[in-house]
Amino acid sequence: MDKILEVKNLKISFRTQGGTLKAVRDISFDLERGKTLAIVGESGSGKSVTSKAVLGILAGNSITEGGEIIYDGRDLLKISEEEMCTIRGNRISMIFQDPLSSLNPIVKIGQQITEAMLLKNKGNRKSARKDFNTTLALLKNSMIAALGLDKKNEITEMCSTFDKFNIEGIKLENSYNNSVSEAEGLVSEIEDLLFMAEKKQKIDYKARFNEIFAGLKMVKDPFMMRDYSSKLSEATSNLKNAVSAYTPAKKNEEFKEFPEILNNALNNLKAVLGEILAAERPNFFRIGYYKLKNPQFDLTSKSVSELNALTLDYLNEDFMFKFIDMEKKGLKYSFDVALAKKKELMPKLYEARDFYKKGEFDKNSADKVATEVASLVENSIDRLELNKDSVAYTFRTTLLTAIEKYFVAIKKNPQEEARFERQSKKRDALIAKGKHVEWKVVPKSVYDLDELKTEITNVVERMIGRYEAYIEAAPTVDFEVRGVEMIDYFKAKASEVVYKVTKRMAKEKAIKLMEEVGIPDPRIRYYQYPFEFSGGMRQRIVIAIALAADPDILICDEPTTALDVTIQAQILELINNLKRERNLSVIFITHDLGVVANMADDIAVMYAGKIVEYGSADDVFYDPRHPYTWALLASMPDLDTKEKLDAIPGTPPNMIYPPVGDAFADRNKYAMQIDFEQQPPKFKVNETHWAATWLLHPNAPKVEPPRIVTDRIERMTKTGGTN
Ligand SMILES: Nc1ncnc2c1ncn2[C@@H]1O[C@H](COP(=O)(O)OP(=O)(O)O)[C@@H](O)[C@H]1O
Ligand SMILES: [Mg+2]
Numbered sequence: 001m002d003k004i005l006e007v008k009n010l011k012i013s014f015r016t017q018g019g020t021l022k023a024v025r026d027i028s029f030d031l032e033r034g035k036t037l038a039i040v041g042e043s044g045s046g047k048s049v050t051s052k053a054v055l056g057i058l059a060g061n062s063i064t065e066g067g068e069i070i071y072d073g074r075d076l077l078k079i080s081e082e083e084m085c086t087i088r089g090n091r092i093s094m095i096f097q098d099p100l101s102s103l104n105p106i107v108k109i110g111q112q113i114t115e116a117m118l119l120k121n122k123g124n125r126k127s128a129r130k131d132f133n134t135t136l137a138l139l140k141n142s143m144i145a146a147l148g149l150d151k152k153n154e155i156t157e158m159c160s161t162f163d164k165f166n167i168e169g170i171k172l173e174n175s176y177n178n179s180v181s182e183a184e185g186l187v188s189e190i191e192d193l194l195f196m197a198e199k200k201q202k203i204d205y206k207a208r209f210n211e212i213f214a215g216l217k218m219v220k221d222p223f224m225m226r227d228y229s230s231k232l233s234e235a236t237s238n239l240k241n242a243v244s245a246y247t248p249a250k251k252n253e254e255f256k257e258f259p260e261i262l263n264n265a266l267n268n269l270k271a272v273l274g275e276i277l278a279a280e281r282p283n284f285f286r287i288g289y290y291k292l293k294n295p296q297f298d299l300t301s302k303s304v305s306e307l308n309a310l311t312l313d314y315l316n317e318d319f320m321f322k323f324i325d326m327e328k329k330g331l332k333y334s335f336d337v338a339l340a341k342k343k344e345l346m347p348k349l350y351e352a353r354d355f356y357k358k359g360e361f362d363k364n365s366a367d368k369v370a371t372e373v374a375s376l377v378e379n380s381i382d383r384l385e386l387n388k389d390s391v392a393y394t395f396r397t398t399l400l401t402a403i404e405k406y407f408v409a410i411k412k413n414p415q416e417e418a419r420f421e422r423q424s425k426k427r428d429a430l431i432a433k434g435k436h437v438e439w440k441v442v443p444k445s446v447y448d449l450d451e452l453k454t455e456i457t458n459v460v461e462r463m464i465g466r467y468e469a470y471i472e473a474a475p476t477v478d479f480e481v482r483g484v485e486m487i488d489y490f491k492a493k494a495s496e497v498v499y500k501v502t503k504r505m506a507k508e509k510a511i512k513l514m515e516e517v518g519i520p521d522p523r524i525r526y527y528q529y530p531f532e533f534s535g536g537m538r539q540r541i542v543i544a545i546a547l548a549a550d551p552d553i554l555i556c557d558e559p560t561t562a563l564d565v566t567i568q569a570q571i572l573e574l575i576n577n578l579k580r581e582r583n584l585s586v587i588f589i590t591h592d593l594g595v596v597a598n599m600a601d602d603i604a605v606m607y608a609g610k611i612v613e614y615g616s617a618d619d620v621f622y623d624p625r626h627p628y629t630w631a632l633l634a635s636m637p638d639l640d641t642k643e644k645l646d647a648i649p650g651t652p653p654n655m656i657y658p659p660v661g662d663a664f665a666d667r668n669k670y671a672m673q674i675d676f677e678q679q680p681p682k683f684k685v686n687e688t689h690w691a692a693t694w695l696l697h698p699n700a701p702k703v704e705p706p707r708i709v710t711d712r713i714e715r716m717t718k719t720g721g722t723n
Contacts, residue, residue, distance in 0.1 A: 073388030128496030169288020615689030
């Protein structure tokens with residue numbers, strides 16, 4: 001199980017005129033890499049608030065009362081806005097219900113996609129520079145420590161060389177990529193043009209040809225042109241001649257048949273471009289080094305394949321073998337130091353666990369032990385490890401939060417007890433006097449102190465488990481592999497640093513994205529305004545914008561709610577395909593369980609700011625346990641349900657005064673007395689499935705789900721599907 005996002009004990013309120021509204025009340029869930037988690041619940045249950053919290057875009061009147069959102073070893077609730085900016089829209093993207101609200105009505109679609117790219121590109125380059133520098137500095141120090149101070153100058157020199165030639169190579173590659181992207185753009189533009197001529201479309205052909213000629217000027221990278229420049233200029237002037245020979249009557253007129261000579265010239269140009277694109281690619285990582293060492297050498301005096309061969313041995317023998325050797329030692333050194341610290345720290349972790357387990361502590365001593373052991377843990381992290389261990393990175397905040405919660409509860413419980421006592425006494429006294437008392441005493445909402453206390457121990461226990469596994473696996477770590485991964489990491493970061501997206505590149509990428517999300521004729525659509533698109537097409541555009549920066553996580557908040565049913569299905573399929581092809585992790589929010597039947601891996605059912613049932617899609621569809629889930633299933637339309645669908649009676653509770661017991665009790669015909677008095681705990685159904693309902697208590701009467709639900713399950717079991 002590879003968790004990409006962990007939400008723990010999230011609590012969010014809003015300040016409102018009427019009081020504090022508790023929108024999200026202590027929810028926890030994990031999102032696994034490459035999986036879809038559906039969050040399902042009626043309007044107002046806190047779904048959007050949850051997703052906005054992940055992106056750090058809650059309204060100004062929000063109060064984040066507690067919890068953690070762990071992504072990439074960081075708690076998103078605690079990082080700076082600047083840091084959040086590098087994540088939002090970049091690594092985590094979001095699409096909303098109403099595509100129009102995400103689009104600017106007066107800006108052409110293409111520009112809206114490219115703007116997102118250009119903007120993100122700027123931020124990326126900055127943060128990549130930082131990552132590159134920090135990691136290289138760490139590696140350098142580690143290499144020096146591993147190899148001794150007398151190697152210091154040599155190592156410093158090598159690291160600086162590594163930095164320089166990386167950047168040098170990427171600069172060359174960048175120019176090359178610009179030309180590749182131009183050439184690819186031209187090929188598809190020529191295809192468009194030929195296609196439109198064949199269909200006799202009305203189009204500004206002159207502008208089209210001008211665009212082609214302008215594009216051709218941009219295919220100019222010296223590595224690319226070395227073997228092809230005469231061929232390309234010949235094809236270009238051929239086309240120029242053919243174009244001037246072709247004089248349609250009016251500028252905007254429909255294409256007549258293209259004369260043969262024009263057709264041929266276009267096809268010929270396309271073929272030459274194709275040849276250029278298929279040619280051997282220079283290895284810029286190696287060439288960058290060669291250029292750094294031999295600045296006078298004219299690289300284009302050799303063909304690409306000669307250069308590739310020449311620079312391979314040169315780089316390896318002159319630099320790389322030695323560097324990787326030292327790098328591996330540096331990595332191993334850093335690993336070993338961290339490992340030794342981990343081993344040394346284990347008794348302290350056991351001590352801390354026993355200390356919390358024994359339970360004789362006040363807030364000060366509990367905090368003191370936590371800070372001490374947390375510092376040791378932080379100190380034992382191998383900063384050169386590329387896969388960050390989020391348990392270790394967030395250990396301090398997790399532990400301190402658990403302690404805080406416990407002590408808050410200790411204070412709060414007696415207050416609650418006292419209130420209960422007071423009110424009960426008053427009520428009893430009134431009744432004793434023979435009065436008719438209308439009001440009831442609100443039951444005590446006290447925390448389970450034992451549970452909170454155990455959680456403190458559990459946090460330490462989890463840390464222990466993590467490090468024990470780490471220590472056990474230590475002998476199997478392969479530094480050959482780590483060394484190569486590290487070099488790849490540097491290459492990737494360096495290319496982000498100098499990867500400057502030009503407008504033209506952004507356009508080509510935007511058109512590819514439009515194609516990927518299923519927009520027909522993207523080259524025409526690129527120049528249109530949002531109002532010229534249907535609702536479904538607009539949502540596709542919004543998805544394209546969300547994907548522009550290649551995010552890891554896509555949050556979809558009711559993305560199909562505003563669309564027709566047929567279009568809905570297409571958008572769902574699109575999201576599903578994108579998820580598979582891009583290995584995206586998806587949080588899919590909807591009020592309609594039916595929507596997620598075929599796409600969710602896991603489902604969290606939310607009601608009144610809490611998750612009331614959580615499980616795999618099979619768990620929730622085939623073995624639902626919470627009456628609220630039953631109600632959702634009963635109100636879910638499907639093709640075979642002959643009976644009238646059951647709308648859920650009543651309305652959700654007022655979240656300024658959330659009910660003390662199960663929030664659904666008022667609308668639940670299976671509710672028992674205890675549902676009105678006490679919050680149900682999570683009852684485990686199986687390893688992946690739990691529900692928070694008193695019906696699962698061993699003493700509860702046995703209740704079957706409503707007929708409409710059991711019938712549906714039976715039908716699904718027969719057909720083996722949810723539809
Ligand atoms: N800015 C805000 N101020 C006050 N209340 C809000 C604000 N945003 C959301 N809420 C309230 O929080 C609760 C959860 O809202 P939301 O997450 O949007 O529900 P949904 O599950 O429909 O997406 C609702 O009661 C809503 O009215
Ligand atoms: Mg919502």
